[in-house]
Structure formats: structure tokens, C-alpha cells
Amino acid sequence: MDESSFYAALARYLRDTNPNADVTDVSPDANLFDLGLIDSLRMVELVIFVEDALACRIPVEKHPPRVFHSMRRIFDAFGRQVSP
Amino acid sequence: MTTTPEDRVRIVELFEELGCAQLRDASATRTSVLAPGLRRIAGTRLAGPAFPVATDNDMLPCLQALAAAPPGSVLVLHNTALESEALAGDILVSAARAQGLAGLVVDGAVRDVDSMQQIGLTVFARTINYVSAKTAKVPATRVPQAVVIEGVSVGPGDWVFGDGDGLARVEDAHVRAVLNAALMLRAREAELRARLAAGARLDEVTGLHDFVAGRGPLRFEI
Numbered sequence: 001m002d003e004s005s006f007y008a009a010l011a012r013y014l015r016d017t018n019p020n021a022d023v024t025d026v027s028p029d030a031n032l033f034d035l036g037l038i039d040s041l042r043m044v045e046l047v048i049f050v051e052d053a054l055a056c057r058i059p060v061e062k063h064p065p066r067v068f069h070s071m072r073r074i075f076d077a078f079g080r081q082v083s084p
Numbered sequence: 085m086t087t088t089p090e091d092r093v094r095i096v097e098l099f100e101e102l103g104c105a106q107l108r109d110a111s112a113t114r115t116s117v118l119a120p121g122l123r124r125i126a127g128t129r130l131a132g133p134a135f136p137v138a139t140d141n142d143m144l145p146c147l148q149a150l151a152a153a154p155p156g157s158v159l160v161l162h163n164t165a166l167e168s169e170a171l172a173g174d175i176l177v178s179a180a181r182a183q184g185l186a187g188l189v190v191d192g193a194v195r196d197v198d199s200m201q202q203i204g205l206t207v208f209a210r211t212i213n214y215v216s217a218k219t220a221k222v223p224a225t226r227v228p229q230a231v232v233i234e235g236v237s238v239g240p241g242d243w244v245f246g247d248g249d250g251l252a253r254v255e256d257a258h259v260r261a262v263l264n265a266a267l268m269l270r271a272r273e274a275e276l277r278a279r280l281a282a283g284a285r286l287d288e289v290t291g292l293h294d295f296v297a298g299r300g301p302l303r304f305e306i
Contacts, residue, residue: 040110040265040268040269040272041109041111043110043264043265043269044110044111044114044264045111045261047260047261047264047265048258051085051261057260058260058261058264059094060094060095060260060263060264061094063264063267063268064268065268065271065272
């Protein structure tokens with residue numbers, strides 16, 4: 001999945017999991033935690049979504065939470081290992 | 085996605101820094117509370133893929149499962165009998181330890197608990213009964229096989245974690261995500277502990293007073 005498609009898919013996921021939030025204009029650099037779209041208690045489902053969307057394996061490691069702060073950071077960390 | 089051998093080594097290492105509580109906090113839907121009626125009999129912690137088998141007070145399935153269980157796995161013995169005779173004692177636990185198993189979970193009785201505590205393998209069990217299961221007649225229909233303990237299914241390869249709080253079960257496909265999230269939670273808990281140690285009060289950090297007064301949320305999502 002390329003970068004723009006991933007952003008669109010992740011925006012849809014955030015919209016589906018936050019039906020009461022306005023996620024129409026979430027930029028790739030917006031802080032998803034500050035927007036209340038992601039928190040540490042919803043991290044498991046986000047990790048599973050990212051693995052499925054990017055067909056990648058997120059290794060079991062001590063990822064700092066900031067890796068998941070924005071769509072761009074997520075793609076930079078896990079999307080470039082499989083996308084050209 | 086299933087775990088790789090490298091994942092499995094790392095998961096076991098990282099669980100040393102975590103506990104069942106963090107796994108459950110990370111995901112209440114992906115982490116099942118496994119058998120609150122079982123208690124720790126020996127050892128400290130366990131983590132590994134389950135190798136389960138069911139039996140009816142018959143040692144044969146237990147011995148079959150022990151023989152087939154690979155190193156690093158958690159042998160899970162589920163007794164379907166209403167009153168369990170001991171399915172494991174110090175000999176079986178010593179054998180499991182020598183085979184490199186990660187732990188033993190007995191939904192039933194064990195015995196020899198004094199000597200079992202010297203062996204170095206973590207053991208959970210429902211009861212203690214020094215009357216051993218003597219029958220060894222009816223082989224298991226399949227080894228390993230899925231079992232259901234207190235309403236929670238434990239299939240071959242499902243991850244079983246145990247510590248002083250009890251046991252937890254996570255499907256293999258989700259265990260990396262759960263561990264990753266639990267590590268992040270742990271890091272945030274460490275930040276909170278540091279703030280408390282530096283003088284912050286928990287009621288202030290969580291916004292307790294504003295919440296009670298109806299002026300804001302209770303911030304336990306730290």
C-alpha cells in the first residue's frame with residue numbers, strides 16, 4: 001500500500017473507531033493522541049490494523065509511543081519497509 | 085500473523101518486564117483472564133505457547149502430551165473429571181523442566197508440592213490432592229488439542245502467561261500487538277510513577293476533584 005492510500009485507509013479506520021469525532025481533515029502530521037483519536041488503551045487494535053494494511057510485521061519491541069503519534073510517523077516506521 | 089521463533093524468544097524476554105495486569109490493560113478484548121480458580125503452586129512466572137490436552141483422571145494423555153510438547157511450550161492439562169486426582173507430581177514436573185518446557189498449567193490436582201517448589205518450573209493448578217491418578221488406559225484423541233477452562237478456550241499455540249496475579253491467554257496472531265501496547269502502557273506508567281515520586285499527587289494527575297465536581301473527565305488513561 002502506498003503512502004497516500006495508507007493515509008486514506010487509516011483515516012477511514014479512525015473515523016470508524018471514533019464515530020463522534022471529526023476526522024475529515026486529519027493531516028498526516030496531526031498528533032492522533034492530542035486529537036483523542038488514539039490512546040494507549042486502543043493501541044492493540046491500531047497495531048493490528050497497521051500490520052494488516054501495510055502487510056508488515058511490527059516486531060515486539062519497545063516502540064516509543066511517539067512512533068504512533070501521527071499517520072506519517074506510522075508510515076515512516078512501518079510502511080517504507082515494504083513500499084517502494 | 086503468527087509469531088516467528090525470534091518473536092517467541094523476544095516475547096518471553098519482554099514479559100519479564102510486564103505482567104498479566106499490563107496485558108489485560110493493553111487489551112481487554114484480546115487478553116482473556118484464564119481460570120481465576122487456578123493458583124500458582126510453584127515457581128514465579130511463565131510465558132509460552134500452550135500445548136493442551138484433556139483427560140479424565142487418566143495419566144496416559146498427560147504422558148502423551150508431555151512426550152510431544154516442544155521446548156518453550158506451556159503444558160496444559162485439563163481434567164474433565166469432577167474430582168481430580170493428581171495429574172502431576174514432582175516426577176512429571178522434573179521431566180517437564182528437563183525437556184525445557186516453559187511451565188505447567190493443571191486444570192485439576194497436583195501433588196508433591198513441597199518438592200515441586202525446588203524444581204524451578206512454574207506450576208499453576210486448581211487443587212492439591214496427594215492421591216495420584218493411577219489409570220493409564222485411554223489415550224488422548226489428539227495431542228495437542230483445544231480445551232476449555234472456565235469458559236476460555238485454550239488452543240494449541242495460544243499464548244499462556246502467568247505471574248503472581250494469575251494466568252492470561254492471548255491468541256498467537258495478536259500476541260505481538262498486545263505486547264507492544266503493554267510495553268507502551270508500561271512506559272507511561274513509569275512516567276506517572278516518576279511524577280508521583282517527584283511530588284505530584286495522584287488526585288491532581290487524574291483530575292479527581294474536577295471530576296467529582298462535574299467539571300471534567302477522570303484521566304485514568306495516562
